[in-house]
Amino acid sequence: MLMRIEVIFAGNAQQAGIIQQGGTTRHGGATQLGGAARQIVRVYRLQVAATVSDALNLAAADAAFAGVDCANAAVGIYGRTVARTQLLADGDRVEIYRPLAVDPKAARRSRARRGR
Numbered sequence: 001m002l003m004r005i006e007v008i009f010a011g012n013a014q015q016a017g018i019i020q021q022g023g024t025t026r027h028g029g030a031t032q033l034g035g036a037a038r039q040i041v042r043v044y045r046l047q048v049a050a051t052v053s054d055a056l057n058l059a060a061a062d063a064a065f066a067g068v069d070c071a072n073a074a075v076g077i078y079g080r081t082v083a084r085t086q087l088l089a090d091g092d093r094v095e096i097y098r099p100l101a102v103d104p105k106a107a108r109r110s111r112a113r114r115g116r
Helices: 052-061 104-115
Strands: 002-011 024-027 030-033 038-047 074-077 093-097
Touching: 002 052, 038 052, 052 074, 052 093
Parallel strands: 002 093
Antiparallel strands: 002 038, 024 030, 074 093
């Protein structure tokens, strides 16, 4: 029996290593304008005993995920961080989290200094 699993990445062109041409890039079924966020959503069919790692291996082989660091990125299922050994259930959404561009505390301090 096969399970339906979604793998999703949301980030911008620089974080995913995508080069834009002419202001608009179509990639992974999503459109980005002027460097705005892009989203990749792919559906895979996996065997019942599949893990998060199995889903990430399929995503890493997919050209849509080119430039996305599937091997080292933090991952989760429906917003909860999980280990790569986590077993998947039918209908799960595996999310690949991008690294933070700026530490949230440092960003807040910077905004506070500018506001004074």
